Amino acid sequence: xxxxxxFIVDKQAQYPDAKGDLSGxxxxxxxxxxxxxxxxxxxxxxxDFLGEAGSENIQGENQQxxxxxxxxxxxxxxxxxxDVAGFASEEEDxxxxxxxxxxxxxxxxxxxxxxDGSSNIDVNVAVGTIFSVYRRLSPVGEPVTLEDFLxxxxxxxxxxxxxxxxxxxxxxxxxxxxxxxxxxxSVGVFGLSQEMVCIPEDGTLxxxxxxxxxxxxxxxxxxxxxxxxxxxxxNRPYKSRYIGSLVSDFHRNMIKGGIYIYPSATSxxxxxxxxxxxxxxMAFLAEQAGGLATDGYQRILDIEPTELHQRVPFFVGxxxxxxxxxxxxxxxxxxxxxx
Ligand code: AHG
Ligand code: MN
Ligand code: MN
Numbered sequence: 424x425x426x427x428x429x430f431i432v433d434k435q436a437q438y439p440d441a442k443g444d445l446s447g448x449x450x451x452x453x454x455x456x457x458x459x460x461x462x463x464x465x466x467x468x469x470x471d472f473l474g475e476a477g478s479e480n481i482q483g484e485n486q487q488x489x490x491x492x493x494x495x496x497x498x499x500x501x502x503x504x505x506d507v508a509g510f511a512s513e514e515e516d517x518x519x520x521x522x523x524x525x526x527x528x529x530x531x532x533x534x535x536x537x538x539d540g541s542s543n544i545d546v547n548v549a550v551g552t553i554f555s556v557y558r559r560l561s562p563v564g565e566p567v568t569l570e571d572f573l574x575x576x577x578x579x580x581x582x583x584x585x586x587x588x589x590x591x592x593x594x595x596x597x598x599x600x601x602x603x604x605x606x607x608x609s610v611g612v613f614g615l616s617q618e619m620v621c622i623p624e625d626g627t628l629x630x631x632x633x634x635x636x637x638x639x640x641x642x643x644x645x646x647x648x649x650x651x652x653x654x655x656x657x658n659r660p661y662k663s664r665y666i667g668s669l670v671s672d673f674h675r676n677m678i679k680g681g682i683y684i685y686p687s688a689t690s691x692x693x694x695x696x697x698x699x700x701x702x703x704x705m706a707f708l709a710e711q712a713g714g715l716a717t718d719g720y721q722r723i724l725d726i727e728p729t730e731l732h733q734r735v736p737f738f739v740g741x742x743x744x745x746x747x748x749x750x751x752x753x754x755x756x757x758x759x760x761x762x
Pocket of ligand 3: 513537
């Protein structure tokens with residue numbers, strides 16, 4: 424058995440240019456993940472952990488108590504380190520500039536969805552934490568600026584997630600493949616589960632909130648009908664699997680082979696998922712595992728962000744499935760019914 428800490432040290436020796444100072448960031452994440460594992464696992468026992476916080480985030484979504492707890496835990500974990508110059512979170516309107524001397528001299532900024540799928544908390548279903556790391560553009564020694572955070576996903580130096588499921592796993596990439604670790608709570612250690620995780624090129628799972636069907640673009644409607652059609656050669660009909668927590672849906676599809684779609688809809692003209700906190704980190708992982716991530720037409724990682732909380736349609740998973748879905752998007756353009 425190899426621990427996450429040992430694995431990171433080994434990798435640094437293997438890839439001397441593998442951005443050594445990232446190990447501090449991964450170690451802060453690992454620590455925050457342990458606290459969140461503890462809090463999520465006892466949510467049903469502690470009134471302060473369950474239910475709505477009574478506040479809204481900038482997107483007008485109700486914040487759950489654990490959204491706020493997760494946000495604060497991550498922020499504190501990074502504030503305590505020398506390695507982060509700034510922090511942005513789905514649960515905070517503006518960027519947080521780490522003003523201390525250490526912060527000003529740090530090289531990286533971090534973006535996070537502290538608790539993904541948080542509406543699942545009250546019903547004991549898997550949730551996650553997503554993170555994304557960039558090298559700052561502004562000069563070291565000065566406070567970071569919004570520009571440091573609005574970089575295209577192809578500039579990420581690391582990304583990953585923690586899934587709090589039937590076990591807690593940390594999955595990350597620094598651009599040399601995707602690696603997964605399982606938390607053993609009895610010893611407080613993340614142990615290596617799989618090095619170089621690969622998404623099967625083809626899959627038989629599709630994940631989408633089909634209740635929104637009538638609001639989807641024509642291409643998505645036609646692709647869903649394709650998924651449901653009988654065809655022995657391609658193992659159709661595919662299976663529909665949707666948890667409503669991107670991290671868990673992505674994790675399952677990465678292992679088994681599948682596609683996750685959160686398209687645009689009349690109710691969500693740009694989709695629901697956030698480019699910087701959700702789509703870019705998942706896209707980096709997907710590509711590193713041999714899969715694809717697009718907005719239906721173009722590579723997610725090449726989108727130039729214009730706003731911190733920007734949303735984008737999202738198609739991610741097995742390469743051949745995403746390519747087929749994109750083909751449907753261009754074969755069936757919309758005729759004004761859907762955006
Ligand atoms: P969050 O809890 O961080 O706001 O994210 C929820 C996201 C994503 O995880 C999930 O796949 C999607 O919202 C579910 O949305 P629907 O309920 O519209 O299907
Ligand atoms: Mn989310
Ligand atoms: Mn969230």
